[in-house]
Amino acid sequence: MKVGVASLGLVPVHLEAVESPSEVGIEADAATFAAPVHIAVKLTRMQEDVLAQGTARTVARMQCSRCLEDVDLSLHGRFDALYMPKTREPEANRRRDRDDQRINYYSEFTIDLSADIAESLVLELPLRPLCSPTCAGLCPSCGANRNTERCSCPAVKPDDPFAALRDLVPPDDSGPSEG
Numbered sequence: 001m002k003v004g005v006a007s008l009g010l011v012p013v014h015l016e017a018v019e020s021p022s023e024v025g026i027e028a029d030a031a032t033f034a035a036p037v038h039i040a041v042k043l044t045r046m047q048e049d050v051l052a053q054g055t056a057r058t059v060a061r062m063q064c065s066r067c068l069e070d071v072d073l074s075l076h077g078r079f080d081a082l083y084m085p086k087t088r089e090p091e092a093n094r095r096r097d098r099d100d101q102r103i104n105y106y107s108e109f110t111i112d113l114s115a116d117i118a119e120s121l122v123l124e125l126p127l128r129p130l131c132s133p134t135c136a137g138l139c140p141s142c143g144a145n146r147n148t149e150r151c152s153c154p155a156v157k158p159d160d161p162f163a164a165l166r167d168l169v170p171p172d173d174s175g176p177s178e179g
């Protein structure tokens with residue numbers, strides 16, 4: 001999303017836009033983006049600087065970490081960034097030491113919000129996406145999707161920390177009996 005600085009006056013401006021994921025440049029290793037990106041931003045101009053505060057939302061397609069099915073997740077990002085003219089970068093670098101505000105630079109009187117929008121959304125991606133909080137996952141023995149099919153494998157207690165180990169060791173009928 002690009003905005004001409006000259007179009008911004010003394011009064012904060014509210015803008016809304018819908019852009020494609022490729023226009024915003026949103027990318028992530030574990031997700032694909034096909035849905036439009038909805039952007040709402042408040043732009044406050046302070047002489048040459050522009051403060052951009054806004055929200056972005058879209059839908060990411062990821063793989064459920066338990067059952068490996070595709071899952072569409074709504075993302076709601078939030079960004080807050082200051083844009084300064086590129087010519088003032090050295091001054092801003094000195095200031096950055098005592099200021100947490102994120103600073104971007106613009107040239108040719110145009111600010112480009114795309115990177116901040118994309119980052120705000122990528123930060124919302126879950127590390128372990130789930131198709132549902134109650135996803136039953138795959139059967140560790142036969143790989144059946146236990147959300148949709150029943151297999152005849154023996155049940156494994158989900159809270160048993162040794163369950164995974166037991167799956168790796170074949171049952172030994174000749175050992176001492178535990179009763």
Ligand SMILES: [Zn+2]
Binds near residue numbers: 067069130137
């Ligand atoms: Zn799942």
Ligand SMILES: [Zn+2]
Binds near residue numbers: 139141142144151152
């Ligand atoms: Zn099974």
